[in-house]
Structure formats: structure tokens, C-alpha cells
Amino acid sequence: MTVDLRQFRYFICVAEEGNFTRASARLKVAQPSLSRQVQQLERELGLRLLIRHPHGVTLSTAGAEFLADARAAVEAFDSAVRAARLAGAGKSGRLTVGFLVAAAMEFAPLVLKTFDRRFPEVDVEVREFDFNDTSAGLADGSTDVAFLRLPHGAAGLEHLVLAHEKLVAAMAVGHRLASNDEVSVDDLLNEPLIASPGGGPWRDFWMFNDRRDGADAVVGAEASSFESELQAAAAGRGISITTERARRFYYRPDLAFVDISDAPVSTIALAWRSDSTSPVLERFVSVAEDAAGHPVEDGHGPGAS
CATH class of the missing domain: 1.10.10.10 (Winged helix-like DNA-binding domain superfamily/Winged helix DNA-binding domain)
Known part of the structure; x- marks a missing residue:
């Protein structure tokens, strides 16, 4: 027929x-x-x-x-x-977006809302990750794109830098350094710090291991989430090295946030696998590029180690 x-x-x-x-x-x-x-x-x-x-x-x-x-x-x-x-054309399909809470609160809502308005036919799933997976699902392929902080330690990723921000030290209000206007990295090298689980570039960055001449950092406690990191710091178990955005979004009376004068900046980025060919992902990155073109002022969003 x-x-x-x-x-x-x-x-x-x-x-x-x-x-x-x-x-x-x-x-x-x-x-x-x-x-x-x-x-x-x-x-x-x-x-x-x-x-x-x-x-x-x-x-x-x-x-x-x-x-x-x-x-x-x-x-x-x-x-x-x-x-x-x-x-x-990247106007329908499915996209899984991962995020570290320490990196996403400022940019993720803006990008996700704009993307949903422009491409309502795309089914977007959002997944939160803690410090056990600082690639926010990209390393094992469980997400297509992620809001995270550098360095994450995963291979084969591309990045769009969204913002930079300064580091601060969060410590119990009774700590001997809590009343300082600022401290240096050297002031913190012998202090117990709150560390993320495991090792690698992420932990090295937040523990200032490149400034220790091979000496081991003093680990006061390990924490896999930002909330548990702040709880450990408030309990006096160690200092949390975090970012200045935490001062606004995570203020609490039992913690002091002290500037670190000579610390490197932390970089918030949108990341995806370099071998991805998804048109939907291309659209999402384009929306994020628009957001990055009008970055939010430092200090007006959350951030953490």
C-alpha cells in the first residue's frame, strides 16, 4: 500500500x-x-x-x-x-541541574527562573549536593550542568565563571581572633579548621594547604554540609573558612565572621561536561551567560567552603 x-x-x-x-x-x-x-x-x-x-x-x-x-x-x-x-533547537527535552548550596543560592534562582520563562517545554530537575561531591553530580554523570565552586577536582569539565568573592573565617564568638577586624592566612595555619570529607583540590584550597610547606593542617572536625560546618564552628571545634556572602545569609549570634586579608578569592561557576552535545544545555549556558553579564555585588549571596 x-x-x-x-x-x-x-x-x-x-x-x-x-x-x-x-x-x-x-x-x-x-x-x-x-x-x-x-x-x-x-x-x-x-x-x-x-x-x-x-x-x-x-x-x-x-x-x-x-x-x-x-x-x-x-x-x-x-x-x-x-x-x-x-x-x-534546545527548546524542549530534559535537563538535570546540580548545585552546591554554597554556590547556587545567588545565581541558580535567577538562571532557573529565566530559563523556565524562555523555554517552558524543557523539563528541569534540580538536585542539591553536599561536600561529598563537589562536582555536584557532574563527575558521575548524574547531572547535566551544575552550580559549584572551583576547584572541584573533577576532570573533563568546562566552566562559565559567574562571580568571585573573598574568603572569611567563621569562628565561635569566644575565639581569641573573633574580635579582630581581619586576620591573615598565617594567623590561621595553626588553628583547627573545619574540613570537608576526603581530600583533593577542594579540601586543599579551603585548608590553605599550598601555604603550609608540606605540614599537615589541624583538623578540628569534618563536615559534609555548610550547615554542619557552621554548627561545628559555633561549637568551638574549629574555624570554618568560608566566603563573605555567608556573613549576610548565615548570620547567627554565636558566630563571628572575620575577613582574611591575604586569602585567594573563591570562584562561583556553572560547569558542564566537555563532551556534552545537548542543545538544551547550550540554551541553559546562554541564559547563565546573560546572568553573569550582570553579576550581583559581592556580599549579596551565600557562599561556603
Whole structure:
């Protein structure tokens, strides 16, 4: 059987217009060609779909039944084409966005809201990660893109830098350094620090291991989340090296946040796997680039080690 979708469309139009002349005008197709295509459809199906009259056509019993199915077939095809085009253009599909709470609160809501408004057909899942996975799911492929802080220690990623911010030391209010306006990295090297689990570049950065000449840091406690890190610091178990945004978003009366005069800056970034070819991801990164073009002032969002 040789039947194509064009014949379905022609038949539907003739049935709706009840007249070959009006249908040919609506379709912008020559009437003889239209008539031949409908006749060919009837021959292929072995059915009489239309009853011809001098002034038009009416549907046969079989034609009335076939019309509903023909419309459903055309609508399904058109829907599939639309979906494919949207997916190919990065305007539909699925995206899993990971985030570290220490990196996402400032930029993630803005980017996610803007992306949802521009591309409502994309199904976005958002997943939170703690310091046990500082790549926020990118290392094992459980996320497509993530808001995180550098250095995360995962290989094969690309980044869009969103902001930089200074480091501060969060400590119990009774600590001997709590009343200082600022401290130096050297002031902190012999102090117990709150560390993230495991090792690698992330822990090295927040523990200032590049300033220790090979000596081990004093670990007062380990914490896998920012909230537990602050709890340990407030309990006097050690100092949390965090960022200045924490001063605003995580203020608490049992903690002092002291500037570190000579510490490196922390970098907030959007990251994704370098081998990704997803058009949806490209759209998401583009939205994030717009946000990064108008960065929020330092000190107006959360951040943590």
C-alpha cells in the first residue's frame, strides 16, 4: 500500500470544505491534482470515502470513520515534528541541574527562573549536593550542568565563571581572633579548621594547604554540609573558612565572621561536561551567560567552603 500523509491532508480538507473547488483554493493546489490524490487514496484503501454530487461531496460511512483517524494521524505526525524541532533547537527535552548550596543560592534562582520563562517545554530537575561531591553530580554523570565552586577536582569539565568573592573565617564568638577586624592566612595555619570529607583540590584550597610547606593542617572536625560546618564552628571545634556572602545569609549570634586579608578569592561557576552535545544545555549556558553579564555585588549571596 502506497499512502502518504499529504493524501490524508487533502482528504481532510475536502471533507471539511465539502467541495473540491473550495478545498483546492484552501490548499493552494490545482483541483485536478487534488482530485487524483483523493482518488488514489480511495483506491489504496479499497474504500469509497466520499460521495460525489454535482455541487460537492459528502462523507460515506467509511469516510466518516476514516476522517477521525486521519485527523489523529496528521495531528500525531505534526506533534512529533514540532517536538523534534524543539528538541533540536534546545527548546524542549530534559535537563538535570546540580548545585552546591554554597554556590547556587545567588545565581541558580535567577538562571532557573529565566530559563523556565524562555523555554517552558524543557523539563528541569534540580538536585542539591553536599561536600561529598563537589562536582555536584557532574563527575558521575548524574547531572547535566551544575552550580559549584572551583576547584572541584573533577576532570573533563568546562566552566562559565559567574562571580568571585573573598574568603572569611567563621569562628565561635569566644575565639581569641573573633574580635579582630581581619586576620591573615598565617594567623590561621595553626588553628583547627573545619574540613570537608576526603581530600583533593577542594579540601586543599579551603585548608590553605599550598601555604603550609608540606605540614599537615589541624583538623578540628569534618563536615559534609555548610550547615554542619557552621554548627561545628559555633561549637568551638574549629574555624570554618568560608566566603563573605555567608556573613549576610548565615548570620547567627554565636558566630563571628572575620575577613582574611591575604586569602585567594573563591570562584562561583556553572560547569558542564566537555563532551556534552545537548542543545538544551547550550540554551541553559546562554541564559547563565546573560546572568553573569550582570553579576550581583559581592556580599549579596551565600557562599561556603
